[in-house]
Amino acid sequence: MKRYITYMMMALGLVIMFILTGCGGNLGNSQDFSGTWGYVQTPVTTNNDELNYEYKQDRIYVVTFEKTSDHTYTSNFREYKYDYKGSKFLNRDEYERGDRWITFFTPDGPNRQGLLPKVEPAYEFRQVAHDMRDTTFTERDGVLYVDENGLEYNYDKDNDTLVSGKTVLHRIKDGDISTLKEEVQQHIKDYYQKAYVDTKKREIPNIIFTDRDDSK
């Protein structure tokens, strides 16, 4: 009986080995990507490899994966952006009291008294409304493949992110995309710092960020 059990154990061991090596067509354990993910698409580089920092180009993409079978997903994409809503010329009166002509537009640079225009830009967050088709994915060994075009997203276990080239999708909990919004806001702030403050064209004491009602 003891020998019989030994043979059985050996046989079982071989079968398990066979299955674990994947020879039997088993796809192994798969990572569950269900849920909401998001990323910020930043501006592209120019031909000179300089950052074409058109701050209006920033987009936030929110992707919701729904598992349809063991290794397939369907996804829904939503796109958001910050719209520029204009700027307030905070110290217009004071600026025009200098020896400059009356300004019709917000000027760049100091008046003759050396006073810089003080400007407060405003941005509104909204969902970009256009048709984004549902996309299907196939998963293998922690890699997600877009069925339509073969684009590949690799799972980064350490950071719990999905990575495809420069695109990094972060898992979003409870639909809270505030960290992505803060990232875009920081890009806008950086732009104003670089384009106006560092060049001493304007003072930018504040930038107003609001949400449109339908942006939720």
Place this chain on the structure above:
Amino acid sequence: MKRLVLLCLALLALLAAGCAQVTSEIKVDSDFSGEWEATIQAPVPISKGDLLSAVTQKSKNTPQIDINKIKLEAIGPDGKELDADKPGVQAQTWKLEAKFANKDELAQMSAAVFGRGTDSKINVIYPYGDDPDVYTFNLGTASGATTVEVDGKIIKESVGKGLLKDDDTVIYAAGDPIKFQFKKEGSFGTIIGGILLVVVLAGVGYVIYRRRQAA
């Protein structure tokens, strides 16, 4: 690999100029290695130097290309091969040949030829659905008549505008999207695994049989 990149860029240069007809034949083995042969029909005779110079201009951001590794044949009007390295020799028809070692090299080829090059990786052959042996073959839009042969069975319903031939070959006309699904032939590992399983089960059965006989 460099040969492959040059081949792709050469085609890209001509395709970008919108002046060449390119006929391709791609053969994919079960391990996703394979061969790609292309015939380029240029509207005017072109020298190897011109072809390579076009390639060099297009390849500023790619690794240095070793032109000695290219299999590039110039074909004369009589269909005979010309010595393309001879000064002054020009040809309207060029034959290019490349081998890819795996699906990653094929993806690089696709990125160069069909302008799918992004910072992200776009595969040509990639898994599809829950069946571990089913894959998608997706090469983008055909720049000319393109024949693809795989080591497996092409799923008829997936070939789109392609013309299916012998279950393992599909032909696309210029402008058609080259995309289909196929079921790969069983791999060597699967076959060995299957044999092992049968042997193990037979062994177990034999032991049980002998034990029962002894009892």
